[in-house]
Amino acid sequence: MTKIDIYSGFLGAGKTTLIKKMISESYAGQKLVLIENEFGEIGIDGGFLKDAGVNITEMNSGCICCSLVGDFGKALTQVISQYNPDRILIEPSGVGKLSDVISAVEKVTSADVSLGYTVAVADAGKVKIYMKNFGEFYNNQIETASTIILSRTGNIPQQKLDTAVAMLREHNADATIITTPWEELTGEQIVAALEGKATLAAALEELAQAHHHEEHCCCGHDHHEHHHHHDEEHCCCGHDHHEHHHHHDEEHCCCGHDHHEHHHHHDEEHCCCGHDHHEHHHHHADEVFTSWGVETARKFTLEEIEAALQQLDSQKYGFVLRAKGIVPEQNGKWIHFDYVPEERNVRYGSAEITGKLCVIGAELDEHKIAELFGV
């Protein structure tokens, strides 16, 4: 089984540096072939590749006017039959469209060969001017990539980084965007991002799950009422339909596990979930439990986080049941926090691919929360 990963990005974005990091930290133990379609500013030295057991194939049609597609497909097929690698890493020409490279790859995919990661590497400080002046091929890389990895994020003012991320988001709503300087990340973390496991949706799901498991119910409005439930009722999602009907109409109830049972609930029953966004639409319109999450490259201080979490207790932001975040601090450290009403745990921890803030609760005022965290 061969996977083909593509690392696109304009000249000087740092593709080669990233690929080097991936080879030594993320692809260990795999049989690799590197196809270079670009003459880099820094070449990957042969010794390094030999030590890592990587075969390298250079394709020197490295200029925009020569068609990449014809020879490219041939080269790929050749490489696959010659080396039968686990992974082929492609570093295409920086001025080419990622979608063209993907099409070329898809022509050779089969039961044994499939498209892997599609990455766009972008110099964080240049996103704005490149987008404005380069147009098509640059935007194509951004729009087509499933993961956008920003380089040199540590060297630019916060505002510039925020603008860059916002512009990238405008062009690609779904891609995972890595804003953390690479040296702070492990190869494993980058792979998780590339695999689509480091998304905001995943973080929210994790938070909702944590909430679910620990509290056995996400209502939490009326603990006393809860105790009337049977012990087996780890959630109010209707193990016992009859019992449900005994609830008061005002009872806020969580579920999300079993949609069929939902229909048995009264319309007035407020139900939360947060397990799966796609399932949201199955719920009734008057549900009150919501989740709010945001990815941000903004840097925080411990004091700011403490103060913000303290504010959440005031209920001015809605009834927050749980909040969790991992955000960068100015000096390269990362702040991790967990919040349940009246209880805050703020500490230092390991870096993430980008900052994340997640909140679940009832009647959340999302604007106010965003404002509170300055995002």
Next chain:
Amino acid sequence: MTQIPVYAFTGFLDSGKTKFIQETLEDPRFNAGERTLLLVFEEGEEEYDFSAYPAQNVFLEVLDQQKVTTKELQALAKKYRAQRVVAELNGMQLVGDLYSRFPEEWVVAQEVMFADATTFEAYNANMRNLVMDKLVGGQMVVFNRLQPGADTMPLHKLVRAANRRMDILYDYLDGTTAFDEIEDPLPFDINAPVIDVKDGDYALWYRDVSEEPAKYDGKTVRFKGQVALLRRTKENMFAPGRFVMTCCQDDIQFCGIPCSYAEAAKLEPRSWVMVTAKIKAEKHPLYKGETGPVLYAQKVEAGVPAASPDVATF
């Protein structure tokens, strides 16, 4: 119709175009109050500061180089009653593409390229057609961000492959500047009784004889080429030449020189021949009324082996 001179500044993003234009417009020697239309086709990090100009005579318009039309340009010149145009071009677009949309009365007075020496070679390796495009038509190229004492030969060679006459200015990080004064001796002796052009030097010779035919007037040359027939001049003429590649496969074109030869009709098109001929600098329909090199064959040997590689490069 009053002509409007255009000063065009080319090069990639971050190459120093805006800074140079800004400084030039601040200089009263270049800016004596002429109404200047400043066209910006690329918006980089640097911004224009109008307060520093000696007169309120500069009118800025930001335009899309791919989409702008002749009519729009004409209307802008009229709107501002522009006496001249200063244009900052987009490095990722072809210069000639824009020029072809210039109004008739616009005349390119000067084209200057800017290049960041730290990225130039990588850009050239990967976007050679875009680099060549800026080099071939320019009168001057400025390489900036050079380390004092840096080897300028690689830059010199890249420029000279595209443009023999362009002035090259090196702008060093310590604030000093220097003109490129590296001489390029031709790889063949133009004073020999017969100028012997080796297979690998055809492109260079062709360019030299085309640019300066007078220099070769009356001399004799010997070179290997392929036979091309000239459609319009029937009388004993053919055009020996070679396929020449300047940048890459897409720009390969046949570069031949009209040659008078009594047996021309017997020659097999595209076959390889060794030509010994006298060169004259004269007018020929191929040069559209201009003077160019015309050959008078003394000897044409057929059946010679093809040059290898068959495509000539610089």
